[in-house]
Amino acid sequence: MSQKSSMSELAKKEQRTAYKLLIPTMLILLLVAFYPLAQVFVTSFTNKRFASSQKTEFVGLRNYRKLLGVTVKKLEPQVNPDTGKVKVDSETGEKVYKPAYEALPSEPFLYEKLFTVGFFGNKYVVGASDADFMSAIKNTLIYTIVAVTLETIIGLIIALTVNSNFKGRGAMRAIMLVPWAVITVVSAEIWAWMLEPNRMGLFNTVGDMLGITEGQINFLGDPSLQLPSLIAVDVWKTTPFMALLILAGLQLIPQSLYEAARVDGASKVRQFFTITLPLIKPAIGVALIFRTLDTLRAFGVFQVLLGDRVYSLATYNYFQLIGNREMGLASAIGVVIFIFIAIFAYAYIQGLGVDVE
Incomplete structure (x- = not known):
């Protein structure tokens, strides 16, 4: 039992020594890696401009919403005003839809068309606030x-x-x-x-x-x-x-x-x-x-x-x-x-x- 205890104490001592030896490496990592990374995270929640004297303000998730914002808009079929019937393409026999607008109005950002998709007989246009x-x-x-x-x-x-x-x-x-x-x-x-x-x-x-x-x-x-x-x-x-x-x-x-x-x-x-x-x-x-x-x-x-x-x-x-x-x-x-x-x-x-x- 005493031998096991002494081995356990030796292992703990070696572990403490290892942690002490790692301290310089961790300090360097904090300085050259984690601190700049933290700065990037903080800056991403602001409206900071590069090489500008503009006052930096906290904008929350605005930047992420602008980058990742997606909207889906249903396209309505075109109707012939004379007959009141939906227009049909003479060659394909498919419904003719209203133009899939390149710019889809949506607050607070303007959405640009990514692609259109058909679903259960309806057609939708998928837009992104930042298509690029x-x-x-x-x-x-x-x-x-x-x-x-x-x-x-x-x-x-x-x-x-x-x-x-x-x-x-x-x-x-x-x-x-x-x-x-x-x-x-x-x-x-x-x-x-x-x-x-x-x-x-x-x-x-x-x-x-x-x-x-x-x-x-x-x-x-x-x-x-x-x-x-x-x-x-x-x-x-x-x-x-x-x-x-x-x-x-x-x-x-x-x-x-x-x-x-x-x-x-x-x-x-x-x-x-x-x-x-x-x-x-x-x-x-x-x-x-x-x-x-x-x-x-x-x-x-x-x-x-x-x-x-x-x-x-x-x-x-x-x-x-x-x-x-x-x-x-x-x-x-x-x-x-x-x-x-x-x-x-x-x-x-x-x-x-x-x-x-």
Whole structure:
């Protein structure tokens, strides 16, 4: 009993020592991270303007209501004044509705049309008090989910390849990091040249030479190709980073596990799903958190390639802060980005067991 008591006292002493050693780190975090974050939260509830002498006032949730406000308005069918009957399209046979107004009057904000939707024979127009912000959320989420998924799959394949024994493996590991080493703005400018909408661009030139296209594809001008083009740029640049983190996890797996599996007659596929994948889950989780954090804050690629034609959350934040000098509104956007990052990080930690393993 006395031995257990002494062990318990020793554990408590070690715990107290650990807490004391963490004090400097916590103070630094409070200074460089938590304090600025708290300031952003506080500013998001004000009407503060950037580089302005205007008096700052507390406005509560106004900034958030302006960003996230959505309204639904039922559209009334058009009626022929002569017959009193609802107008019907002669070609489609469908009812003709009154115009889906681009601006829907609603206090205290003006709502812009997002889209129209049919429901139980009725038609509704869905509007947002800030349609650009809603579009930025959509663009950022699509960009994040598709890019991170592709980077994880391709990165895993590359990591498994360079983790095997073959001649020139060291050189291959060094070469694969070249795209990651290129500065984001520089890589975006390189891709801007390759994506030129005429034969000055690499892809249009190659497509024309091979007879696949006419060399006039407007990658950055066609709305259906804009996000895929940005995703391609991000996948090219950051897949090596994912591969490197996953490779680090692969290196920690003892070879004795594979030897025992081979003795038991397990195939390569079975070894992957029963040994490799479960043991690299923490590494994949860390890689996903890092990459998701980066893509949710994507700025350089959007800004260089598309400017204000297509917004991400980060570029729209920049537009509100620098272009409109709406510091309070920009802070609210920053809080929304933080919330998205927290949700994704929590989902990864819970889903992949990063906190346990």
